[in-house]
Amino acid sequence: MKAIVVGAGVIGVTVAYELNHAGFDVTVFDQAADAALGATDANGGLLTPSMSDPWNAPGIWKDLLRWIGRDDAPMLLRLSAFPRIIPWGIRFLIASRPDLVDRASRLNAELGHFSLQCLDELRSAVRLGFAHKSVGTMKIYRNSAALEAGVVKSAKIADLGVVSVRLDAEEAVRLEPALRPIRHELAGALHFPEDQSGHAPLFARALARHTADAGVTYHFSSPVSGLLVEQGCVAGVRHEGGITRGDIVVLASGHALGLLAADGGIRVPVSPVKGYSITLPVGQATPGAQAPLPAIPMLDDDLHAAITPLGDQLRIAGTAEFVGLDASIAKGRVDNLCALVRQILPEHAGTLLTGDLGARAGFRPMSADGLPIFGAGKVKGVYLAGGHGALGWTQSLGTARLLRQMILGQATAMPVAAFSPERFSR
Ligand SMILES: Cc1cc2nc3c(=O)[nH]c(=O)nc-3n(C[C@H](O)[C@H](O)[C@H](O)COP(=O)(O)OP(=O)(O)OC[C@H]3O[C@@H](n4cnc5c(N)ncnc54)[C@H](O)[C@@H]3O)c2cc1C
Numbered sequence: 001m002k003a004i005v006v007g008a009g010v011i012g013v014t015v016a017y018e019l020n021h022a023g024f025d026v027t028v029f030d031q032a033a034d035a036a037l038g039a040t041d042a043n044g045g046l047l048t049p050s051m052s053d054p055w056n057a058p059g060i061w062k063d064l065l066r067w068i069g070r071d072d073a074p075m076l077l078r079l080s081a082f083p084r085i086i087p088w089g090i091r092f093l094i095a096s097r098p099d100l101v102d103r104a105s106r107l108n109a110e111l112g113h114f115s116l117q118c119l120d121e122l123r124s125a126v127r128l129g130f131a132h133k134s135v136g137t138m139k140i141y142r143n144s145a146a147l148e149a150g151v152v153k154s155a156k157i158a159d160l161g162v163v164s165v166r167l168d169a170e171e172a173v174r175l176e177p178a179l180r181p182i183r184h185e186l187a188g189a190l191h192f193p194e195d196q197s198g199h200a201p202l203f204a205r206a207l208a209r210h211t212a213d214a215g216v217t218y219h220f221s222s223p224v225s226g227l228l229v230e231q232g233c234v235a236g237v238r239h240e241g242g243i244t245r246g247d248i249v250v251l252a253s254g255h256a257l258g259l260l261a262a263d264g265g266i267r268v269p270v271s272p273v274k275g276y277s278i279t280l281p282v283g284q285a286t287p288g289a290q291a292p293l294p295a296i297p298m299l300d301d302d303l304h305a306a307i308t309p310l311g312d313q314l315r316i317a318g319t320a321e322f323v324g325l326d327a328s329i330a331k332g333r334v335d336n337l338c339a340l341v342r343q344i345l346p347e348h349a350g351t352l353l354t355g356d357l358g359a360r361a362g363f364r365p366m367s368a369d370g371l372p373i374f375g376a377g378k379v380k381g382v383y384l385a386g387g388h389g390a391l392g393w394t395q396s397l398g399t400a401r402l403l404r405q406m407i408l409g410q411a412t413a414m415p416v417a418a419f420s421p422e423r424f425s426r
Pocket residue numbers: 006007008009010011012029030031032035036037038039040041042043044045046047048200222223224225252253254255256274275276277317318361362363364365385386387388389390391392393394395
């Protein structure tokens with residue numbers, strides 16, 4: 001059986017890995033010059049079933065209105081996103097009902113948890129260098145109300161295997177001495193010992209190389225322009241070089257998922273939500289610093305941003321901007337990430353922020369209801385895998401494994417109906 005995968009982000013590459021394992025003859029197309037140059041490239045590196053709550057929190061519309069035009073806002077709606085964002089935005093707001101958000105959180109957590117089991121399996125089978133760490137993650141809070149809300153949120157997914165440990169400021173500093181200079185500002189922290197971290201683009205590129213060695217064919221700089229459909233079944237894809245035939249086609253085209261999916265007869269609401277990262281080398285020691293650099297990835301809930309140690313680098317990533325497909329790097333948004341470094345690592349900020357910041361921007365492929373979209377499309381042989389929003393790295397391997405099981409008609413390792421593309425047709 002011939003399988004074609006469109007997109008070589010972390011989702012496309014993990015799907016290629018699973019299908020190659022299942023004995024498919026796999027060909028991957030990507031319009032970029034290498035794997036993982038889309039959203040995956042800017043990724044913050046967190047593997048966090050603990051961060052499973054979707055971004056359309058109840059009351060989010062009030063925040064979005066309040067934050068319009070504010071460059072320091074964690075979530076910024078720019079006027080340039082209009083009018084394209086309206087249909088997606090209406091669904092996004094409808095899905096912010098508390099019961100729907102709780103449901104999505106639980107489903108995301110379950111998928112994330114399963115995905116990390118698949119990653120553990122893969123790591124014991126294949127050696128890939130991607131600065132992987134299993135030291136958990138830590139969410140730090142500067143005000144008690146936010147900490148209490150975080151505790152409540154975590155309790156809702158505790159039965160799904162997402163362990164959280166509440167820490168007071170002293171305990172947080174004991175676990176992560178890098179926080180010592182700001183301990184008086186902390187209301188406390190939550191430690192998620194089961195979370196992991198790793199360099200997502202390095203992982204995806206290494207896995208692409210591994211799968212290429214195992215027989216997967218990659219065509220880079222090759223945009224797919226449409227699906228080839230014959231007698232109601234998919235028969236391949238169209239691209240600049242002509243047509244490539246296949247028995248199944250998996251669309252893993254990130255924020256562009258909706259475009260090709262429509263060609264396959266199904267409409268899915270996926271919107272690009274821009275995020276930024278900066279990547280700082282940690283080579284030189286900071287003269288006179290009392291506290292070390294962080295060993296545990298740390299998240300600042302207020303800013304939707306994280307600091308992740310990735311080998312000899314720190315990656316600071318986050319913030320969300322609804323700005324259509326404007327890929328330019330906005331100085332104000334990068335300044336926010338620098339401000340986070342100054343706030344959390346005051347002793348090191350001067351050294352870290354000298355020189356090239358390695359600023360990147362990427363479009364999170366955000367589904368309107370906060371859940372990823374994977375499963376069969378309307379046209380026979382077409383499958384979708386995308387819409388993972390802020391959790392694509394966390395959920396990639398689980399998504400790929402479940403999709404493989406669906407394609408093979410096997411029992412899936414966890415229930416998958418909630419992720420089906422069909423949910424948007426009802
Ligand atoms: C700043 C930032 C920080 C993030 N941090 C985290 C994190 O810490 N943890 C986490 O779990 N997730 C995180 N995410 C989210 C995660 O990175 C994404 O959900 C994930 O990368 C999506 O993967 P993807 O393969 O679906 O999309 P992409 O990586 O965007 O890949 C899609 C690919 O499809 C290709 N493509 C599109 N259309 C076509 C076409 N017509 N023909 C051929 N190729 C096509 C593109 O070139 C691209 O390579 C972050 C995202 C951002 C932007």
